[in-house]
Amino acid sequence: MNKDHPDVVIVGAGISGITAARKLQSYGHVVEVIEKGRGVGGRMATRRFAGARFDHGAQFFTSRGSDFAKLIETASQQGAVKKWTNGFSDDPDGYTRWCGSSGMTSLVKWMVAEANINVRTRTTVNDLRDIPSNAYILTAPVPQCLAILSFSQMLPNPGTHIQLSSISYKPTIAILLRLDEPPSLFPEHGGIQFLDHQDLAFISDNQRKGVSDEPAITVHLSNILSESLWEDSDQEVLAATTVLIEDHLSGVRITDYQIQRWRYAGPADTWSEPTLVWGSEPTIALAGEAFAGPKVEGAFRSGLAAAEKINIALSSTAKSMERFKNA
């Protein structure tokens, strides 16, 4: 193996990329994660503005499989995550909804720190050939991965390319509202989930949730309304949202706001396997929520699956080189 460069380059420091990095590092590989954003977490995003803090991507996660449960148990013991609620309806189903202890990014930040993962932030990957490596794991939404692969001339075979191109995504508009005082019409835990609402998906009171010291709510519009308001100005989105949540605001004043448009909030369809791997020298893997289920835990499982497959590919390349040397 060439030691002038990392064994594996991972594009994206969301939960799938960081999970893959931790696993590969535990196998002894040298890994570098490259992230275009200022910090880690990807769609598990927390933002500060107007003196308040907001979770503006994923609001919570559940933990079903044993690998993820083990990680979450340790993260909880070390203060990175906490139990938020056992359900959002009036009659909770009792299943734990977890969140980051000080915002959703807490989990991924902790995963990076605990395993001492090498992450290069504020760096957008366009051409993989600029960052030589034995293997790559790409974890951005699939259309963005295909753009990188096309530019790098590393696309998979045409049949697979066509199948990947058919994975589409649903958008979500998130509206972040800084309020002058706490709104009263919220449950104690601060989360309201709208399972069958035409226009709203979720409202979260970041102060009640423990993310913000100051009054701050996040509103997620439904995928359908997000799509129809996508091209509208921020002011128009705000106006439409305030009408929808008038009752929940219960007369409190909005002092500041931001609008975040998530073009790739979640995949409409997912790949049939938890990862897709092809090629040798370099070996390429795609991972992320589009491969193992459109949730935080799905992204985690996909990152693990990609790491396992890349580890096997790198080990067999190393063995062939050893045989070649000894021949």
Ligand SMILES: Cc1cc2nc3c(=O)[nH]c(=O)nc-3n(C[C@H](O)[C@H](O)[C@H](O)COP(=O)(O)OP(=O)(O)OC[C@H]3O[C@@H](n4cnc5c(N)ncnc54)[C@H](O)[C@@H]3O)c2cc1C
């Ligand atoms: C609005 C919203 C609400 C959600 N609600 C929930 C929820 O309640 N519960 C739940 O379980 N899940 C929820 N999800 C889904 C969950 O957030 C995702 O499944 C999960 O975070 C995806 O992780 P990932 O690692 O696959 O991708 P990401 O988190 O998107 O990570 C990919 C990373 O790649 C980076 N990147 C992209 N292109 C490049 C490039 N060219 N160069 C370098 N870096 C690049 C991105 O900046 C990003 O950080 C929600 C998502 C959204 C958007």
